Amino acid sequence: MQTIAEYLPQHPFFAGLPEPLVALVAGCAVNVHFHPGQHLFHEGEPADTFYVIRHGRVSLEVHAPAGSPVVVDSAHADDVVGWSWLVPPYRWLFDARATEETSAIAFDGACLRDKCDTDPAVGYAMLQRVVQVMSTRLHSARIRLLDVYGAPV
């Protein structure tokens, strides 16, 4: 298996990140594995991790006031999960649960924040990428508000 530093440049999230910066952020990362049903994190808990999915599937869930949780999005190979590590008060807004065998790279949020604070080049590069993910999710949430499959064909 490739080392984290070897793998990261191939991941779309890190595409274009200069090699020394990749090596720097890789220093905050470890490989993790989740079985189906296992949680990556729970809503309200401290958001101290950021996940890059290598294989598998993760569902992002919200607890509705009544009834079972609603899956609001899912993440797959080549996706990333979590930006709460970057935004105070650093608490998860969702539950994340593996629905398949899932391999991921977990970044220590405090370590990453530290690197971002110390080196503005790292901070800007990470922010650009995280904002891109947030923008995509916001856009998709807005389109889904239109109930695109609801109207008669």
Place this chain on the structure above:
Amino acid sequence: MTAVAGAGSRAARPRDPFLPRPFVVRRHRQDTRDTWTLVLEPVDGVPMPFAAGQFTMMQAFGAGEAPISISGDPARPAVLEHTIRNVGAVTRALVHAAPGAELGIRGPFGTGWEVSSGRGGDVVFVAGGIGLAPLRPAVLEVCADRASYGRVLLLYGARTPEDILFGDDLRRWAADHAVDVQVTVDNGQHAWQGRVGLVTQLVERGGFDAVNTLALVCGPEVMMRYAAMALRARGVPPARLRLSMERNMKCGVGLCGHCQLREYFLCVDGPVLTYDVLEPLMARAEL
């Protein structure tokens, strides 16, 4: 654009396009909570050849007529399949037509997907909701001639897992015909283990050779607009991107003007049109 060459057969068509041919409902299957598939046979026994993507005007005697796409296999013109979502008076009467009931059929009408023009390249089907029904004949056509195509992707978005159509077909196309079937839902409960998100996200993930891809899109208009934008952004040429435009129709033969989209009569020039024609029209709110 003109009607697909070879679509329909002069022998099988009544001379008067306004005169419905009687068909008998042979089978009646509930697919989802609001959608049914009817399998019909012509009372006179004469098959009704059709091109994938064409539609008929279906008449429930006494209730009225509605344009409905053909969802069956073009290689089996002896039976006519229609998949209908119950949204109003006519469709309610159609979906409740039990085996043995007689319905009137006019057609087939309109342009087809012209799937064979994609031979030698990849094919991407993008379906939203019941939009999978008009694409089904095209998928069957590709599966029947699978070796002529490269990668084949079927990207399907439904509202909820319960709204997913043709589950058995989806599994068979994936297992027997190497179709890369990817399904996503807008709204999944805890038990749903699959993808949640928009069908456009599946397009963005790629997995096809965009410039050499034939992309066929069918679903509600707003879904098609975003899907077409995502396919264009990946590099699919507008002339190789086709959408089925299902606006209001009455006569089906280019006379009444109900289906007009600027200079196009969608019943004869469409419903399948290429995106180079549609792009400037779809952005205009008043059309």
